[in-house]
Amino acid sequence: MGGGIREKFRSSLRISGGNRRQPQTPPPSPDHAAGGDEEGGGGTEGPDLLRALPDDVLIHILGFLPSAAAAARTSVLSHRWRLLWTQLPVLLFVYPEKPLQNAGVVAARTSARSLHGRRRRARMRALRSQQSAPADPLLRAGAALAGHAAPELRLLAIADIAADPDDADAVLLAAAPRLTGSLVLLFRFRALEWIGATDDVDAIELPCFEKLENIELNLPYLGLALPPSGVFDRLTTLRLKKVQFLGPCNLGDAVSSERCPSLQRLCVAHARGVSSLDIRSESLINLDLNSVEGLQQLTVVAPMLKHLKVADCFIGRQPVANITVPVLQSLKWVDEYDPSSVHLGNLPQLQELAILGDLKNEYPDYPFNWELVMLLQQFQKISKVHLSVCYPPMSILSLCLEFFFIDVIYCWGQQARRFCDILKCLQVNSQYLAEVMTFLPDIENLHFGTSTFGHAFGPYLFHVLRMSSGIRKLILKIHGDLKVLTYFALLYQICSMRMLFPSKSKIAAVAMQSNYECLKLGHAIDNITL
Amino acid sequence: MAAPESGDGNNGAARMVTLISSDNTRFEVEAAAASLSQTLQLTILDGGGGGGDGIPLPNVDSATLSKVLEYCIKHAPAAANGGAPNATAVDRAELERFDNEFVNIDQSVLYSLIMAAHNLEIEGLQSLVAKKVADMIKGKSPMEIRRTLGFPDPTPEEQAEMNAHMLEYGWAYE
Structure with a gap:
């Protein structure tokens, strides 16, 4: 059996080696390798000059290889090289490897199996047997960690994982004692049937990394169990995407100062299973909560927090939030707002405000949220406001696509599900606008984004400009495929804005669309400075 | 210069x-x-x-x-x-x-x-x-790496050692 494998190995080696001489004759020097010869050829440790390089230089070289596997493959060179890759401070399992030889597959399977003795789920086994593709990056990482010897690992990044979360537990446990820099763990998005109901979700147990500085996890709705105790002493950045917290969620407890004394940036996106979040942090500077589904109550006490974004967390529910962030500089509230239950406190240092918009919702159904205008009106002076008018689109899909990458945006004319709703909304819009927008804070810098879909946006913009006369800089972002004629109209509108502006103001129009002809015109508009 | x-x-x-x-x-x-x-x-x-x-x-x-x-x-x-x-x-x-x-x-x-x-x-x-x-x-196979870096072709013993080693490092060859 073993001999058969070796035979296969030899033959595969010979094929890859091309028409070389038989290995039986020990060659005096390689015939086509540049260099080496004049320095006296190579001994078993390779050419003299290469041999003379210190270990740390060679390890530095290995660090430029695209993956940990590529680095480990150099260990066939000699006994010295066998140890080099094990000292790498960075292990990457992120790029798909081009298959070299198939002979190693069996060995990897065996080593992967010995790595974890846990019971495998039947569906997992079934799936893996279907795959003839290379072993999962997670399994490769496990095998590599078993051979890796550096006392300190600055980065462990594993992407495109399809393996069982149980395997991740073993890998994380193996890495925990020596991992000091960053951990990046990205699972592949799985078929819907895998996501399943809450009680049948595979969970990853995150060990307590005492020395780790950054963690980024993307686990398309796998469960995540945070350690019930222990302190993440040096953790400064935590990004959790598409995670599902199981049981009573202890996220708030885990990221608060007592257990994360150094945490500065926290991003939770598309998370499930967090109904109540209570964060008390002395160190937090940046907090980004994006689609924390099912959130009912949010409490943030963070005396150092400068940037806060809450998006799509309370959609369709009464938002309850108690937020004490006295030095906040930038607030992005792209969510339900109700002044009676959302308490933001005094924000004397607020410089930037962005509200509503961010139309990533798959079900663009939420009602006009005029309360947000009240939020805007809470402030006397804000230097930068992101504001956007979005007209009812002809195609909701195209709108969703367009907004996918676009910055936070203020939005009046929301898209509605049916056309009659759209018409109704339009009427409500224009009436409501005049009634509600009677006061705006003193704004210096206005980002006005609009998705016009052929509508004129002039009246809305003019209204805002009249309300807030201190604007020094206006940036227009026009999304959508505008017709040439619309561009001329736009040009006209911008030019006529001149009279509304104080003398030194600047207007820039940024047209964001794909139509080539319009791009040229857009360039012309770009250069208008009043 | x-x-x-x-x-x-x-x-x-x-x-x-x-x-x-x-x-x-x-x-x-x-x-x-x-x-x-x-x-x-x-x-x-x-x-x-x-x-x-x-x-x-x-x-x-x-x-x-x-x-x-x-x-x-x-x-x-x-x-x-x-x-x-x-x-x-x-x-x-x-x-x-x-x-x-x-x-x-x-x-x-x-x-x-x-x-x-x-x-x-x-x-x-x-x-x-x-x-x-x-x-x-x-992106090179072990033999190609050896030749590129100017290592001599392996002796039979070294070849056997290499093969055993590659088996051990199966994960790196997938």
Whole structure:
């Protein structure tokens, strides 16, 4: 059996080696390798000059290889090289490897199996047997960690994982004692049937990394169990995407100062299973909560927090939030707002405000949220406001696509599900606008984004400009495929804005669309400075 | 070797320093260029290397040193500007083209360069040459790597050891 494998190995080696001489004759020097010869050829440790390089230089070289596997493959060179890759401070399992030889597959399977003795789920086994593709990056990482010897690992990044979360537990446990820099763990998005109901979700147990500085996890709705105790002493950045917290969620407890004394940036996106979040942090500077589904109550006490974004967390529910962030500089509230239950406190240092918009919702159904205008009106002076008018689109899909990458945006004319709703909304819009927008804070810098879909946006913009006369800089972002004629109209509108502006103001129009002809015109508009 | 205009012309004519290779060849270069070397930087800041003195570099031969200085002179203006901010895309493309050309050299020269960059602690050059070697190894089978780096073909014993080793490292060959 073993001999058969070796035979296969030899033959595969010979094929890859091309028409070389038989290995039986020990060659005096390689015939086509540049260099080496004049320095006296190579001994078993390779050419003299290469041999003379210190270990740390060679390890530095290995660090430029695209993956940990590529680095480990150099260990066939000699006994010295066998140890080099094990000292790498960075292990990457992120790029798909081009298959070299198939002979190693069996060995990897065996080593992967010995790595974890846990019971495998039947569906997992079934799936893996279907795959003839290379072993999962997670399994490769496990095998590599078993051979890796550096006392300190600055980065462990594993992407495109399809393996069982149980395997991740073993890998994380193996890495925990020596991992000091960053951990990046990205699972592949799985078929819907895998996501399943809450009680049948595979969970990853995150060990307590005492020395780790950054963690980024993307686990398309796998469960995540945070350690019930222990302190993440040096953790400064935590990004959790598409995670599902199981049981009573202890996220708030885990990221608060007592257990994360150094945490500065926290991003939770598309998370499930967090109904109540209570964060008390002395160190937090940046907090980004994006689609924390099912959130009912949010409490943030963070005396150092400068940037806060809450998006799509309370959609369709009464938002309850108690937020004490006295030095906040930038607030992005792209969510339900109700002044009676959302308490933001005094924000004397607020410089930037962005509200509503961010139309990533798959079900663009939420009602006009005029309360947000009240939020805007809470402030006397804000230097930068992101504001956007979005007209009812002809195609909701195209709108969703367009907004996918676009910055936070203020939005009046929301898209509605049916056309009659759209018409109704339009009427409500224009009436409501005049009634509600009677006061705006003193704004210096206005980002006005609009998705016009052929509508004129002039009246809305003019209204805002009249309300807030201190604007020094206006940036227009026009999304959508505008017709040439619309561009001329736009040009006209911008030019006529001149009279509304104080003398030194600047207007820039940024047209964001794909139509080539319009791009040229857009360039012309770009250069208008009043 | 005419140096291009140095980015920091703070005291009129650029200050020159002399470097002496292991085989006693003297190289006169602008201090700004030589300062790309962390090792030399302190000496130069202290006023060393000027006039007839020169800084001896017993670990670097003249062929390698001239190559190193070619790199330093080309990269000095960009480094003086603090890297990118006002470098235009054209400048960057030109530097990139130079770098690609620069490492397109014989392996023995490459290894000497690696050693020199390491001894002189020239960060950009260290990365550039290390990346070149990594590129030579990338995507190759063990035998191809051996041949590329100038290792002799293995003896039967070594071959057997290699095979056993590859079995053990199966995960790296998938």
